[in-house]
Amino acid sequence: MVLPKAELHLHIEGTLEPELAFELARRNGVELPWAGTEGLREAYRFRDLQSFLDLYYELMAVLRTERDFEDLADAYLARAAAQGVRHAEIFFDPQAHLARGVGMGTVVEGLWRALGRSPETHGVSTRLIMCFLRDESAESAMATLEAAEPYLDRITGVGLDSAEAGHPPAKFREVYEAAAGLGLRRVAHAGEEGPPAYIAEALDVLGVERIDHGLRCVEDPALVRRLVRDRVPLTLCPLSNVRLRAVDTLADHPLPAMLDAGLMCTVNSDDPAYFGGYAGDNFDAVQRVLGLSRERLRELARNSFLASFLEDDEELRAR
Ligand code: ES4
Numbered sequence: 001m002v003l004p005k006a007e008l009h010l011h012i013e014g015t016l017e018p019e020l021a022f023e024l025a026r027r028n029g030v031e032l033p034w035a036g037t038e039g040l041r042e043a044y045r046f047r048d049l050q051s052f053l054d055l056y057y058e059l060m061a062v063l064r065t066e067r068d069f070e071d072l073a074d075a076y077l078a079r080a081a082a083q084g085v086r087h088a089e090i091f092f093d094p095q096a097h098l099a100r101g102v103g104m105g106t107v108v109e110g111l112w113r114a115l116g117r118s119p120e121t122h123g124v125s126t127r128l129i130m131c132f133l134r135d136e137s138a139e140s141a142m143a144t145l146e147a148a149e150p151y152l153d154r155i156t157g158v159g160l161d162s163a164e165a166g167h168p169p170a171k172f173r174e175v176y177e178a179a180a181g182l183g184l185r186r187v188a189h190a191g192e193e194g195p196p197a198y199i200a201e202a203l204d205v206l207g208v209e210r211i212d213h214g215l216r217c218v219e220d221p222a223l224v225r226r227l228v229r230d231r232v233p234l235t236l237c238p239l240s241n242v243r244l245r246a247v248d249t250l251a252d253h254p255l256p257a258m259l260d261a262g263l264m265c266t267v268n269s270d271d272p273a274y275f276g277g278y279a280g281d282n283f284d285a286v287q288r289v290l291g292l293s294r295e296r297l298r299e300l301a302r303n304s305f306l307a308s309f310l311e312d313d314e315e316l317r318a319r
């Protein structure tokens with residue numbers, strides 16, 4: 001039986017499979033520098049987060065119209081549903097699109113065409129989380145929040161992603177305060193390639209309710225105690241960590257030790273088209289390689305619903 005689960009760490013642009021990328025390129029008259037889907041897949045050998053991000057932003061050139069974003073989200077939701085995902089909290093990166101002349105309305109309305117009907121078409125409920133690119137300025141993040149104001153009925157929260165090292169959470173204090181004032185939920189990537197101190201800073205300065213990744217908390221025992229005490233959810237992405245070399249191999253992943261320490265872990269896919277698997281593939285991999293028990297897998301699935309932004313009644317229906 002496939003375990004019902006919620007996906008809490010998923011970049012919609014990271015679900016762009018090579019086949020759809022080439023189809024959209026053809027549809028939009030965009031020329032791609034790779035020799036077909038196989039040539040593109042060969043470029044998926046990443047040294048680190050930045051080498052991935054370079055390709056991730058480059059391939060977004062094929063996303064131009066509302067229909068492109070609709071097709072992207074529909075394809076993701078179909079794959080997720082097939083792997084037991086009942087609820088998905090979906091990140092998107094508006095600045096990466098605005099910079100290419102693709103408007104906020106095109107992105108949000110396009111995604112919404114698929115998300116709005118997803119409970120019926122895929123049996124998956126959704127939330128949208130708008131991420132700020134932390135390697136861009138705080139002023140750009142604030143302008144992005146302002147550009148999103150007409151669409152806030154469709155956006156549940158804000159997040160922080162892209163290149164982490166050298167871009168501490170505190171840089172975005174004001175924009176997170178403004179987001180909270182608008183009633184938005186708050187999450188942030190921290191402790192993926194950045195230091196454990198960024199995890200504490202995201203909690204203390206940005207007021208986030210979850211930490212995306214949070215992997216490097218294991219380097220700071222006092223921080224682990226705090227995260228356990230406060231039951232701060234961590235949205236881990238094991239296959240992403242392998243592909244971006246945050247761990248040497250999946251067998252070296254600290255997930256079992258993190259669960260044993262009492263951390264509230266969840267397992268997610270991050271950018272599944274690039275990292276070799278969707279949510280269910282990540283669950284299967286940690287079961288197989290890390291030997292997690294059935295009870296631990298059920299705990300991960302339960303945590304995913306508890307850590308979601310679903311209301312209590314919706315949450316019970318989803319799981
Ligand atoms: C990302 Cl794996 C990862 N880390 C940070 N930012 C991102 N954006 C898309 N995938």
Ligand code: ZN
Binds near residue numbers: 009011161189212270
């Ligand atoms: Zn991520």
